[in-house]
């Protein structure tokens with residue numbers, strides 16, 4: 001029975017250990033909850049790391065899926081402060097401007113993702129200054145072969161569940177390269193915040209008091225439309241989308257303000273459409289532009305006429321803490337959605353099948369070497 005957007009029967013089951021045991025066969029919930037420990041652990045993997053020297057005119061991050069999102073989050077967090085262009089390239093091709101004064105960071109958790117290995121070779125051929133981050137695989141071997149600074153993070157996780165390692169290793173590589181200021185203080189604040197949220201949002205906190213369980217109840221059987229309040233929250237919205245896709249096997253999409261006010265908002269105004277299948281999520285931040293906040297308030301009323309809307313505002317002082325407040329919430333919600341949907345949050349059979357298909361059907365003629 002659905003009451004006020006909540007299915008009370010399912011809410012009960014999220015409090016049951018049996019539900020977790022039945023579906024979370026490889027422990028994704030614990031892995032998602034381990035985000036603060038991953039952030040805390042990562043500095044040790046940079047001991048002895050020496051970045052490539054020289055002047056940097058642009059920064060390019062290479063990577064796909066769970067390995068690329070760390071770069072997206074960093075770009076969103078620092079875009080107003082960065083003194084050089086900073087782009088993330090989840091692609092088979094690098095941009096034409098990559099050259100000797102580019103700093104290129106190739107990130108692949110497995111170290112074996114073909115797009116990333118392909119763009120790694122292109123960037124190397126272009127003479128870029130390079131850093132590689134992986135848990136092993138071909139990327140590690142290539143870094144050793146070419147004397148490229150390499151950061152090894154722990155293996156054995158689904159890449160999307162290694163964000164604490166991936167983000168922190170990438171951020172610290174940029175700090176040591178002089179692209180970002182030292183972020184030790186922000187990291188300490190982020191750790192303290194996430195550790196305090198772990199018990200509030202974790203499985204032992206009952207659904208009556210747990211906003212993550214409460215939100216999963218509302219979202220798990222819907223198509224989720226995630227609206228970011230601007231560039232900062234847009235990368236977080238993208239993380240929410242990917243986690244709902246992969247962990248909960250749900251369709252979700254994200255869009256951002258103010259752009260959605262110039263197109264998508266019209267799509268929410270037509271009576272009689274099948275809006276019931278949706279649930280809208282607004283991700284907001286205290287540093288949102290006042291003018292954009294006005295737009296969001298107006299748009300929220302438009303959305304509420306058609307569908308249920310949940311709103312979350314980032315908490316914390318530093319941009320890193322605020323960013324991870326929302327990321328952590330979305331990660332945990334996505335695992336709860338998986339449990340409510342009766343699916344194993346770890347399995348991503350279709351991605352595995354696609355990778356297998358490509359391994360067995362090698363046509364590399366289109367790859368730029």
Ligand code: F6R
Pocket residue numbers: 064065066067068107108109110111112113116158159160161246348351
């Ligand atoms: C799986 C996941 C994927 C991978 C992507 C690239 O958990 O999140 O999106 O991250 O297929 O693989 P890696 O990260 O090994 O380069």
